[in-house]
Every structure is written in structure tokens, then in C-alpha cells.
Amino acid sequence: MKHLINIDNGGTLTDVCVWDGDQFSFTKTLTTPFDLSECLFEGIAKASANLYDERDLIRLLHEADHIRYSTTQGTNVLVERKGPSIGLLVEDPSVIDAMQSDDDHSTLFADLIGTRVETFNLSDDELEFSLVQTVNKLTTDGAARLVVVGSDTESERTVRNLLLRNFPRQLLGSVPVLCSWEFVDDANDARRAWSSVVNTFLPPP
Structure with missing residues (x-):
């Protein structure tokens, strides 16, 4: 052998x-x-x-x-909370509460996301302007990665395309916009959001 x-x-x-x-x-x-x-x-x-x-x-x-x-690199980063600051952009506001269903989830949410969470509404007549303002706030608050959690892949693509159109490449290159449906195909919004946030927090393989 x-x-x-x-x-x-x-x-x-x-x-x-x-x-x-x-x-x-x-x-x-x-x-x-x-x-x-x-x-x-x-x-x-x-x-x-x-x-x-x-x-x-x-x-x-x-x-x-x-x-x-x-x-153990990923485990170490998660335990020591040494990953990048995450900004969360969700379509359904109830996802925010669902992600904090118990004390452990609430603690993890506070450590990884904190107050860097905003919502978006695709039916908003001023969606483009609203998204620009929202991302400016999230990045000003320290977000180094943005996770978009929409109801489906199409809503997430819409958000990302609008952001790519309105922000210079050097910004969205240094602050990546990541869509939850690209991480995992899961109809449970909170579970899909957590999978995306944790994967975004961990170092790349």
C-alpha cells in the first residue's frame, strides 16, 4: 500500500x-x-x-x-468571534425575530450581526434610493460583508443588481454582497439566513 x-x-x-x-x-x-x-x-x-x-x-x-x-480554523474563528462584521439585509422582517428564537441564537446574532440589520421592500417605489441609503448605513456601522435574505432567488438578484449599478466596484469589491439562496436551497428563511451568515463569517476554504 x-x-x-x-x-x-x-x-x-x-x-x-x-x-x-x-x-x-x-x-x-x-x-x-x-x-x-x-x-x-x-x-x-x-x-x-x-x-x-x-x-x-x-x-x-x-x-x-x-x-x-x-x-479547526472555522471553529476557532466562530468561537473567538474573529470573523468580519456582518451586515444583514432581509426582505421579511419576521426573519430577524426567527433568527433569535432562543438565548443562544440571540447571543450569536448580537456577536455576528449586532445592530447591522435592515429590511427592504421590493414594492417600494423608491427601492433603488432606499437600498443605497441602507447599504451606506450598514457599511458606516462597520459591515465588512453584506448578506441578502430574500423570499426567493429573484428578489435577491434584484437587490444585488441594483447595488452593483449604484455602487463603484471598489466598494462592493471590498464589501461583498452575498445572497442566501446561493449558499443553501432551504425554504426556511431563518435557517437559510443563519447558514449564510455563518458561512460568510468563516474564512474561505
Whole structure:
């Protein structure tokens, strides 16, 4: 059997365990949060030195049947509340209450969203102007990501298209507008909103 490489990426250390079908080899390296690929390849290279008595990253990768990767990065960000400030834009105001159905959800809502939440009404005759004012307020209040929760994909597309038309690219490039239906297909608005907010708060894979 060829090698099985197991990688556990944590906030401080990245552990690498290599199994050759008979024996295990363990090593670890410092996590490089600015570029997780760096600690990944460094860990595999260190593991190759244990196996071959010299660093040979390419050889170990060629001799690997599988590479399994797990990480606590997302859990750490959520527990430590170190993600970006989220601004929430919802079509149905009842979603705001539904997202805070108990004390735990209310605490999480306060930590991730706080007061950065606004509503929109597609039948508003001045929708375009209203959205511009709303987004200006959310970003002024510190929102670094905007999550739009509409009743369907079409309503969310309408909002995003209006925002793209009214804001310069440099703003919406630095403050992304993310639509809930793109994260998960779920008719439950509150559940879909939470899935979107948490995914937006976590670092990209």
C-alpha cells in the first residue's frame, strides 16, 4: 500500500500523520494563517524527512494514495468571534425575530450581526434610493460583508443588481454582497439566513 497522509490544521500548529500501511510517522509545523498552503506543504516536507532521511516533498506526494485534510480554523474563528462584521439585509422582517428564537441564537446574532440589520421592500417605489441609503448605513456601522435574505432567488438578484449599478466596484469589491439562496436551497428563511451568515463569517476554504 502507498502512503496515507493525514493533516490536521489548527490555529497554532498543523499536525501531519503519515501511514505506510504498517507504521505511522508524526510531525508538526507552525500554522501560517496568512497562507495555509505554506504550513501544509512544510508539514508534508517534514514528514518526508522522517520517512526518507531527507526532505523529499515531491516523492512523498507521488507515493501518497490519499491525503485527508481537517481543520479547526472555522471553529476557532466562530468561537473567538474573529470573523468580519456582518451586515444583514432581509426582505421579511419576521426573519430577524426567527433568527433569535432562543438565548443562544440571540447571543450569536448580537456577536455576528449586532445592530447591522435592515429590511427592504421590493414594492417600494423608491427601492433603488432606499437600498443605497441602507447599504451606506450598514457599511458606516462597520459591515465588512453584506448578506441578502430574500423570499426567493429573484428578489435577491434584484437587490444585488441594483447595488452593483449604484455602487463603484471598489466598494462592493471590498464589501461583498452575498445572497442566501446561493449558499443553501432551504425554504426556511431563518435557517437559510443563519447558514449564510455563518458561512460568510468563516474564512474561505
